[in-house]
Amino acid sequence: MKLMKRINPKTKFFLSAFLPLMALLFIFRIFPIIKLFILSTENFYLKAMGLPSWMGFNHYLEIFNDELFLISLKNSLVYTGFYVSIVFIGSFLISLGLAKVGDKLRNNLILCYISPLMTNIAAAGVLFVYFFQPQFGLFNFILSGIHLPISKWLYDPGSALFSVVIMDIWRNIGFFTVLLLTGMLHIPRAFLEAAEVDGAGLWKKYWYVVIPLLKPTLLLVIIMCTINAMKVFEPIYVMTKTAGVDAGGPVNSTYVLSLYIYNSAFRFSRFGFGSAISVIFLIIAGVLIYLQMRFMRTTWEY
Numbered sequence: 001m002k003l004m005k006r007i008n009p010k011t012k013f014f015l016s017a018f019l020p021l022m023a024l025l026f027i028f029r030i031f032p033i034i035k036l037f038i039l040s041t042e043n044f045y046l047k048a049m050g051l052p053s054w055m056g057f058n059h060y061l062e063i064f065n066d067e068l069f070l071i072s073l074k075n076s077l078v079y080t081g082f083y084v085s086i087v088f089i090g091s092f093l094i095s096l097g098l099a100k101v102g103d104k105l106r107n108n109l110i111l112c113y114i115s116p117l118m119t120n121i122a123a124a125g126v127l128f129v130y131f132f133q134p135q136f137g138l139f140n141f142i143l144s145g146i147h148l149p150i151s152k153w154l155y156d157p158g159s160a161l162f163s164v165v166i167m168d169i170w171r172n173i174g175f176f177t178v179l180l181l182t183g184m185l186h187i188p189r190a191f192l193e194a195a196e197v198d199g200a201g202l203w204k205k206y207w208y209v210v211i212p213l214l215k216p217t218l219l220l221v222i223i224m225c226t227i228n229a230m231k232v233f234e235p236i237y238v239m240t241k242t243a244g245v246d247a248g249g250p251v252n253s254t255y256v257l258s259l260y261i262y263n264s265a266f267r268f269s270r271f272g273f274g275s276a277i278s279v280i281f282l283i284i285a286g287v288l289i290y291l292q293m294r295f296m297r298t299t300w301e302y
Helices: 002-006 009-040 058-064 067-100 103-118 121-131 138-145 160-185 189-197 202-213 215-230 234-242 257-267 271-296
Strands: none
Touching: 009 271, 058 271, 067 103, 067 160, 067 215, 067 257, 067 271, 103 160, 121 138, 121 160, 121 234, 160 215, 160 234, 189 202, 202 215, 215 271, 234 257, 257 271
């Protein structure tokens, strides 16, 4: 009690507000990661009796010698590359257009763009499976109508992964458009007027003024897109199963890391092996995000 009386009131407030937050952070964030790493070194089967045995790094050696891991890693990186680049460029261009129109029209267009986000992901996946149907699907109907070659979409290993990307982009691009639009509308008009006074054209105004000032928002969009793409599971699982092929099919063409983790841990009950994949997944995602933050960091504010 005497010690508490000696503590500065500001320090008391800081401890009372900070310690509960740190406790929650440790319980729900840090501890699960520690437990995940511990579990990855154990031979833990859900259906096995008795305590799990310690295996060291044998799970990691098995993963790197597993061809399915390399396939899932490649598919995850390809999916992330397609998703991030298309969503980033598309949402940026759409937000540029929305920033130029009036408030009433802009609000109506925003509602149209974010409405797919309110669609249940399972329902959206089933809907797009019918759109991608080779015989009577909407997309092949459009392609044949403009005399372009049709595709088997989800039923072709060469186009199945990109088909899922299309659905995922349709559902999420509106959200990232709103983020970028919000950042654009908060750029002080004085900077743009100064650029116009200096004789900057439209291209230079956006390249040297808008994009640099929008860099923190652009970084946020890229990081969120990367996280969404790396952890993708529901669209692939729903669409491939609805299409009548194995989850991750056809021929493992949509088999990503999250599906590899799910099958290892919950389908085959190898929780230790699945935890090891999760640790590798966490490291890869962390490295990608670190590189993005390193490349797009800013040292100034406005």
